Amino acid sequence: NAGVTQTPKFQVLKTGQSMTLQCAQDMNHNSMYWYRQDPGMGLRLIYYSASEGTTDKGEVPNGYNVSRLNKREFSLRLESAAPSQTSVYFCASSGPTEGRLRHTEAFFGQGTRLTVV
Amino acid sequence: AQSVAQPEDQVNVAEGNPLTVKCTYSVSGNPYLFWYVQYPNRGLQFLLKYITGDNLVKGSYGFEAEFNKSQTSFHLKKPSALVSDSALYFCAVRALYNQGGKLIFGQGTELSVKP
Numbered sequence: 351n352a353g354v355t356q357t358p359k360f361q362v363l364k365t366g367q368s369m370t371l372q373c374a375q376d377m378n379h380n381s382m383y384w385y386r387q388d389p390g391m392g393l394r395l396i397y398y399s400a401s402e403g404t405t406d407k408g409e410v411p412n413g414y415n416v417s418r419l420n421k422r423e424f425s426l427r428l429e430s431a432a433p434s435q436t437s438v439y440f441c442a443s444s445g446p447t448e449g450r451l452r453h454t455e456a457f458f459g460q461g462t463r464l465t466v467v
Numbered sequence: 468a469q470s471v472a473q474p475e476d477q478v479n480v481a482e483g484n485p486l487t488v489k490c491t492y493s494v495s496g497n498p499y500l501f502w503y504v505q506y507p508n509r510g511l512q513f514l515l516k517y518i519t520g521d522n523l524v525k526g527s528y529g530f531e532a533e534f535n536k537s538q539t540s541f542h543l544k545k546p547s548a549l550v551s552d553s554a555l556y557f558c559a560v561r562a563l564y565n566q567g568g569k570l571i572f573g574q575g576t577e578l579s580v581k582p
Contacts, residue, residue, distance in 0.1 A: 381567045381569075385572075390476070390574060392473075392572040392574040400566070400567030406566075442570075455513040455516055456501075456513075456568075458512075459510055460509060460510045461510050
């Protein structure tokens with residue numbers, strides 16, 4: 351059982367380049383999330399998707415776009431990378447928000463360490 | 468708005484001593500609270516959660532947490548710390564109502580356990 355898989359694990363970009371971070375989960379979860387982690391700031395939500403076909407902005411969405419390709423996959427795109435986007439990016443997923451299983455915990459991928467120079 | 472605060476950036480404990488990592492929260496309504504641990508260069512691992520019921524919640528690796536509604540706190544505890552407990556710990560609260568179950572995190576507390 352792979353859980354949440356992110357690719358790539360490491361990436362170095364030049365300012366202005368674009369890239370897409372990939373995330374896939376095999377737990378049949380409805381909700382998926384993209385967070386960024388910066389020292390002293392905890393994890394901040396970039397975007398989330400409550401279900402297939404829907405996406406919503408989180409706390410720090412500027413400079414990013416997302417696509418919920420299907421129930422399994424949720425990608426994060428940087429159209430024109432900036433040094434301020436140097437961070438560690440985590441994808442996560444969680445189960446239903448209603449019903450008996452609504453309080454299951456979120457599961458995280460191993461992270462993508464992105465450096466923009 | 469919902470928020471979580473971890474007042475200590477770092478906690479230092481000697482091996483074998485009890486440890487406490489503090490967390491306070493601000494929510495309207497009943498809180499759903501979580502603790503996660505992050506080892507170096509790894510993702511976050513779930514430790515325990517409080518949804519309802521007993522105020523003392525037991526989790527993985529011997530950790531427990533005490534929910535205190537009057538003090539709006541959810542402190543993480545362990546009776547006897549191990550060097551291998553050294554890691555970054557995050558407290559989180561789940562957003563309520565039509566927000567996809569997203570988690571709002573505190574800034575994290577670095578736990579260092581020395582032999």
